[in-house]
Amino acid sequence: MSTEIDISLTVNGERVARRVEARRHLVDFLRLDLGLMGSHAGCEHGVCGACTVRVDGKIVRGCLVLAAALDGARVETIEGVSDSGEIRDLQDAFIARNAAQCGYCTPGMLMAAAALLEESPRPSRAEIRAYIAGNYCRCTGYHAIVDAIAATAATRNGKAGS
Amino acid sequence: MKAPPLAYVRATSLADAFRLWREAGPDARLLAGGQTLLATLAFRLSDPGTLIDITRVAELRGISTAGGAIRVGALTTHAELGADELVARHVPLLAEAVPLIAHAAIRNRGTIGGSLAYADPAAELPACAVCLDATIVARSATGERRIPAGDFFTGLYATALAEHELIAAVEFPAAQTGEHAAILELARRSGDYAMAGVVAKARVAIAALAEPKLVFFGVGDGPVVARRAMAALAGKPPTAEAIVAAQAALDDDLNPASDQHGGPEMKRQLARVLLGRVVRRLSGTEEARAA
Numbered sequence: 486m487s488t489e490i491d492i493s494l495t496v497n498g499e500r501v502a503r504r505v506e507a508r509r510h511l512v513d514f515l516r517l518d519l520g521l522m523g524s525h526a527g528c529e530h531g532v533c534g535a536c537t538v539r540v541d542g543k544i545v546r547g548c549l550v551l552a553a554a555l556d557g558a559r560v561e562t563i564e565g566v567s568d569s570g571e572i573r574d575l576q577d578a579f580i581a582r583n584a585a586q587c588g589y590c591t592p593g594m595l596m597a598a599a600a601l602l603e604e605s606p607r608p609s610r611a612e613i614r615a616y617i618a619g620n621y622c623r624c625t626g627y628h629a630i631v632d633a634i635a636a637t638a639a640t641r642n643g644k645a646g647s
Numbered sequence: 648m649k650a651p652p653l654a655y656v657r658a659t660s661l662a663d664a665f666r667l668w669r670e671a672g673p674d675a676r677l678l679a680g681g682q683t684l685l686a687t688l689a690f691r692l693s694d695p696g697t698l699i700d701i702t703r704v705a706e707l708r709g710i711s712t713a714g715g716a717i718r719v720g721a722l723t724t725h726a727e728l729g730a731d732e733l734v735a736r737h738v739p740l741l742a743e744a745v746p747l748i749a750h751a752a753i754r755n756r757g758t759i760g761g762s763l764a765y766a767d768p769a770a771e772l773p774a775c776a777v778c779l780d781a782t783i784v785a786r787s788a789t790g791e792r793r794i795p796a797g798d799f800f801t802g803l804y805a806t807a808l809a810e811h812e813l814i815a816a817v818e819f820p821a822a823q824t825g826e827h828a829a830i831l832e833l834a835r836r837s838g839d840y841a842m843a844g845v846v847a848k849a850r851v852a853i854a855a856l857a858e859p860k861l862v863f864f865g866v867g868d869g870p871v872v873a874r875r876a877m878a879a880l881a882g883k884p885p886t887a888e889a890i891v892a893a894q895a896a897l898d899d900d901l902n903p904a905s906d907q908h909g910g911p912e913m914k915r916q917l918a919r920v921l922l923g924r925v926v927r928r929l930s931g932t933e934e935a936r937a938a
Contacts, residue, residue: 507654
């Protein structure tokens with residue numbers, strides 16, 4: 486029974502080994518131990534979605550996962566998907582539509598939007614709204630966010646069709 | 648807030664989990680998906696001292712056929728449940744319920760065992776288990792116990808699990824030909840806990856509902872079997888009159904407490920509306936749809 490756990494995992498493709506406090510959640514691990522400040526700690530109880538990151542290819546609430554449980558896992562954050570260019574078009578659409586106001590929700594919103602477009606390449610506006618209901622924007626800039634996601638889907642589908 | 652100081656251990660098998668659990672003392676908690684537990688830790692609503700991570704226990708995984716039932720391992724995530732072909736074919740109600748559970752990021756980690764063991768009265772899966780007459784397969788260091796879902800939920804956040812007993816799997820009877828099931832809920836936003844919800848099943852014979860079962864959630868201490876409303880519908884054509892009679896009978900089935908969504912009368916009204924909608928869904932008759 487230990488309050489400190491050794492873990493080894495990959496974060497954005499890089500091998501990372503650390504000793505972590507057992508109570509440390511993934512977002513604090515990313516921010517405080519690895520200095521990856523893109524994932525935000527909002528409510529810290531699984532409601533706001535600002536901490537959305539990928540574990541083993543699937544989006545999760547970073548505040549509802551213990552770092553100690555992630556030995557061997559593959560974690561991807563907004564820094565990783567930004568650097569790889571994977572969501573460049575989505576980010577461009579967010580900028581073009583001014584879908585980031587204060588920006589606090591934006592990394593989580595982008596991770597969720599990327600997952601939606603992966604699962605459902607042609608979502609209706611209602612589907613987009615339902616999907617991002619788990620990501621709070623306290624500036625309430627949802628119209629622009631929905632527009633940006635819909636525009637990205639339309640562009641991707643246009644390219645796929647041509 | 649942050650979780651209180653904790654110890655963490657990782658179990659590699661069921662036997663290992665039971666040994667670690669005994670050693671860790673009575674307050675220790677099992678960690679599966681953690682989607683409720685870690686939130687309660689952040690609120691400091693619990694201080695378990697030690698978490699025993701069971702997510703790598705292979706015996707608790709997998710979905711398979713077991714006689715006339717589908718056996719769902721306790722560690723099956725909501726997302727896995729919603730995407731599984733056996734489930735879609737034999738227990739389609741579960742596939743219909745999954746999108747109603749929280750949000751994608753939570754469905755990717757939350758587990759069926761965790762949902763049933765936590766027994767939130769507004770949760771979808773406990774009501775599904777009761778309505779479908781599922782069997783909870785409980786395991787302890789001394790062996791296996793099979794508990795009918797109808798006997799499993801014993802009160803607010805309370806279950807029939809004994810100390811140091813866990814859910815290993817849940818067995819759902821495969822849907823029979825002619826049997827229909829549906830789940831409906833009313834929530835303020837997609838993914839929120841329901842203000843009220845209902846799971847229903849019936850055999851739909853010519854112009855009549857046979858053996859209807861209605862289980863409400865979000866309107867009581869746990870899943871609420873609406874026996875009087877079921878009796879009012881049984882063997883009758885699902886006409887507007889039959890629905891009105893069942894809605895009147897439903898009032899005596901429910902004793903909802905106030906919660907953050909509203910008072911008892913609002914809950915009763917939502918439940919009546921859901922009863923009408925779900926009976927129309929089950930029967931699919933023109934007359935019932937027009938009601």
